[in-house]
Amino acid sequence: MALKQVSSNKCFEGFQKVFEHDSTELKCKMKFGIYLPPKAETGKCPVLYWLSGLTCTEQNFITKAGFQQAAAEHGLIVVAPDTSPRGCNIVGEDESWDFGTGAGFYVDATEDPWKTNYRMYSYIKDELPKLINANFPTDPERMSIFGHSMGGHGALILALKNPGKYKSVSAFAPICNPIQCQWGKKALGGYLGPDTSKWEAYDATQLVKSHSGSHLDILIDQGKDDQFLSAGQLLPDNFIAACIERKIPVVFRLQQASCFCSPCYFFIASFINDHIKHHAKYLNA
């Protein structure tokens, strides 16, 4: 589990670094960005995992979101992994932007040819935290997760499927009900096969319906004019309705913002501080 530092930059009295390692889960070289707040030099810090959206690498978030100041302030280590295995030479992995490379969908694939490498769920859930906890001054007991779009979906399912593992969860424009939307149908069908009952295990709205875990405070920001919202890709209303029914506390905010494509972080940058605070509240409690 050797780590190779790719880059390191001083940022808000802390360090924004990028490391590369050989992933056993994904069977390829994976990069991740990690922000070490100044507090990490003297003590253990909680870790906040960020899951990016479709087409993104570890770079988008660490270069565009502008989260470092808030993270430094609250003493949070922020880890931003890549969105899928890369360079696995699987036929068709680079064919479309919403499937394959850059679109791992945070599931463990069961279908060939994806099932060997495309195990992002396990990677995020187990391998990455182990790696981080082994190499950085972290408090393993305190971790939270958030993400954008596909990453928002990832964050929600990871939090819902692993009660107690994450102290808090939040999302920007998450894909809330993938089994009902085009992106989800394509990805879940591709990675998990045609049996839709298997898909439900990776559907936040479905997971909420059967959720009976510990207290989870969910913050969701959604752009009002998001074309994917109107295109029915995100379906937050289904998720909200399920949460109301199951009495899961959600604050869902419809924000005025213009551009919501994954590589564009204007929307995320606008509200990143609120999310960092939201997590810090639980991580530093």
Add this chain to the structure above:
Amino acid sequence: FYHMDLYGSKERFDIFPEELSGRGDRSLGDTRRKSALSSEKVQRPQEVGYDLEKEVAELAKMYGLDEDREKELELLEGHLEKVGSRWPPARREKAGSQGSMYNSSKSSSSVKDPGQSTKRQGLPDEASQGENQSKARADDEAESNIWSRGGLSSGGMSDEWNSQAVSEEEEEEEEEEEEAADVFCSTCKIPIRAFDKLFGEHKDHEVAQLLSAVESEKEEIHKNMCKLEEQIAQMENVASHLEEIFITVEENFGRQEQNFEVHYNDAVQVLAQKYEEQLEALGEEKKQKLEALYEQLVNCGKHLDTCKELTDETQELFLENDKAEFMKVKSFNYRYLQYYGTSNYSLFLSPYNYRLEEFLKKEVDLELSTLPDFEERVIDVSEVEQLMNSINAIPAPCAPVINPQAPNAATGTSLRVCWGLFSDDTVECYQLCYKPVSNEGHSDEQAEHTLKVKETYCTITDLVPNTQYEFWVSALNASGISPPSERAVYVTAPSPPTIKSKKIRSCENAALVCWESRDINPVDSYTVELSKLTDEENDDIITESIVGIPNCEVLIHLQPTQKYRICVRAQNLGGCSERSEPVLIHTTGTYFYLNEDTAHPLLAILDDGFTISCDELENPECDLPVYDNSFTRCIAILGSLIPFPGKHYWEVEVEEDTEYRTGVAFENTPRHGHLGANNSSWCMRHIITPSRHKYEFLHSGMTPDIRITIPPRRIGILLDYENCRLSFFNADIAQHLHTFKTHFQHYVHPCFALETPGILRIHTGITAPPWTAL
């Protein structure tokens, strides 16, 4: 004479301090000390003493100083020195003890040849003796007389010190040769080497570190200095007091002189008047007597003339021998008698006129009509005597002087009035009058009270608090009553104020307390007293007082999570009122109260003061009273929050189906609008749509689009002026709902409104939970 003396003595006082406090000043002190030393070092100390005394006495005579004066001066000295006896014995005594001390210290040092040190000592002594004497001559004698006495009075101490210093000096010299002394033998009062303590003669003595010994000595010296300074101050006091007395004596003399002059002049005038009166009466009597006598005399003369005439005629008749002629005479006589009807005719007796003669005889009256004696006159001096007596007796006293009001001489219902006499008049009692000062003229005649008092003070009770009273006083004795003093206005202390306990606002770091005066008249200021309550016993200790508060409200800075008891006192010139009823303040969170004046007519505040309810949205009668300050459209009410920066947290308990608005608003937020609809209010609104609970966070009519999955039952509101934010929470699950980020230009107040019938329960005094911190 007195005056001069007082000033003179004051000058002398000035000399003493230098002398007494300047014990370290050797150049000055030594000559005097040495002279004292020498006077007994030299074999015939008494002679020298006598010589000095004689000299002084002689010079004193030369300067016309008699015994009386000397005694007076001594008296002054006696005060200063507190040494009752005359100086020579005291001096000798001191000299003796000093000598022995000197010897003992010598023997204790006992290393050097004693003869040598004596010699050393002796030389300057002789020189200084001469110097002293010449100096004594040169100086003003009266002064030097005192001066040398004064010097001696301190001699006791300084001599001792001197001898010690001498021995120390010797010690030091001696130590230089061997080894420096490092400890101090308390028994022998000398510094020794530690070695000596262990093995030397100081073995059993108590020793101290040299440094600490020096320190303690210095301390001692300092103490003495202080004592002397005190005495100086005391003397200065006495001097100024004497000056005052001097002036008073002058004044009294003047008054008495005037008194005598007036009375004696009166007496002399009365006497002169009496004399005049008597003389006049006497002269009048004399005049009357003389007039009467004169008249009688004139009559006598007339008679005499007539008689002579008649005699002549009669003789002529006698010579007439003619009968006829005789008869004529007879008729003449007759005619004559007709003419002189009432005169004395005895001389005209003739045989012819016998019947006439008889008649005339009856008429003769030789009695003196006036007596030569004057009637006896009593010289009445009783009035004068009375006057004289009145001079000798006590005069009626002068008007007393009433003192202005002393601080803290008043309570709410009582005043202590003091006055005095400038003169030493004999006074049997005083008549003290007072009445309340009223600004309106009409009630002038109201209650004027008069008291007879033996003392020069009186405490009057049963007065009205915080009221001005006018006092004047007259002195009485057997001779009469003095004119009244000037009128002095005293004022009673105010009543204790009443803290408006329901109007107390507080937060973790401050409290705003207001109160009302129970008096009609305004008071000068208020004092707030704080006691921080701890679990320990001494709860009543006032930990802080805030004085000089001009109005009935104060913002007090406090420490968080403490308990305080707060009282208020009112203050005026007369003094401080009693404490008000205390109030307790807990600085565990923010407390505010609901401002009923702002409440919409349909909004009711329940008895606990923090539950508001609305039973119906429309009032069929439509005649509910609307106050100027109350909300007219929105069924709302404002709280009164403490105007203090920092954080304030409170919670609102709501029913799930109640529609409400709650948040904060400026005090002047429009009463006719809806909360959140303008730019002077920020609030969370809950409404129920057919599909869901809808939550809005309104400011200027705008809200973010926020959906909340769990309807809050208990809304936490955090107002954070410092971080410019107003946050709303679902307090039950610590869920952050929304934050307004705004820099509040003014202080805001909590606001609450009901949009459907229901109730809102407001909880104050809650410490902001940690999850509100971010």
